[in-house]
Amino acid sequence: MSDQHDFVAALLDPERDCPAELSSWNGADPSSRFAVYRNNVISSLVNALADSFPVVLQLVGDEFFRAMAQVHVHANPPRTRILAEYGEAFPAFIEGFPPASSLPYLADVARLEFLRIQAYHSADTAPLNAEQITTALSQPDRLDGMTLELHPSAAVLSSNFAIVSLWAAHQGEMAIAQVDPLRAEHALVLRNRLDVEVMGIRHGAALFIQALRTGQCFGEAAEQALAIDPEFDLSHLLAHLISTGALTGYRFAP
Structure with a gap:
């Protein structure tokens, strides 16, 4: 040895x-x-x-x-x-x-890039189908106590720097001259079928997803997100998570 x-x-x-x-x-x-x-x-x-x-x-x-x-x-x-x-x-x-x-933003750009690698190689998990989603959302009196499970590839990175814009500029999606690297941004990384997406999201959306990841119930996660970000659009975020197959399960509180 x-x-x-x-x-x-x-x-x-x-x-x-x-x-x-x-x-x-x-x-x-x-x-x-x-x-x-x-x-x-x-x-x-x-x-x-x-x-x-x-x-x-x-x-x-x-x-x-x-x-x-x-x-x-x-x-x-x-x-x-x-x-x-x-x-x-x-x-x-x-x-x-x-x-x-x-x-100073270089390390967080690297963190974002490594999250993309992890997302690409994460396990495959079947998303909720339309019938399951309809069943969950058709019981509004139980939504607050519901917990949601996210796809293994889903991850959030919050940074004091413009990591999403810097990444997008180097994919040809925007001009690098338009990027203010010192502007705080939040990134949602998610594998949508075979493609790994990087999406800029609001602070409230980042908090909501992180809360779901730690097992917090739907109502509590939404309340925390809205408290820190009153303009957080929960419906828009849920629509994106559903359309990309990011939701893989749910449980109602007993």
Whole structure:
């Protein structure tokens, strides 16, 4: 186990020497071959981060991104074999990376991008059908005590920065010059069939969805959302959640 630990440590740290136990089949110096292998491993992990965080890459440029990603790779090696899961710690790393401090919104943009990856790979769960929804909504006297279950892909991210607009601008949906990055925004991430959607929502809508996620009943969640955001449109949000298949179950209080 110690040999394996030494190998991994040397693989991710260019300051370490090639492990002494290594040898090559033809008697050549193994250090040069190990250096090539080390470079290939680091490059593949940097490329994986570039694929997972394309908007972050565009915001800082390829050279800066790859230098930052390489520092991250050395400090945070993968914990699983699944490259799609690599990058969970990247947003927090960006937040504490001094050279990126002039872009305070960068970490939250990375959080949004990783939520999209998680949504894409989340489990499939059948949405409520029209008959089930009609049955639930036809009992208004029981709605306040009803709890709703959301699709596993559904997630909310609230930020002090314009994360939805920044993401949309880099999808060609709006001009980057129109974006005020210091404006707070709330994002709803949801996989609608095979497409992962990013939707800007009001503060009240974000609170409502988060409350449902924690198991709060419908009435309590709506009351909290309206208290902080009087313009929160519950009917509009429910229509969107229903149309995108985000509602997967419900239970009435006994």
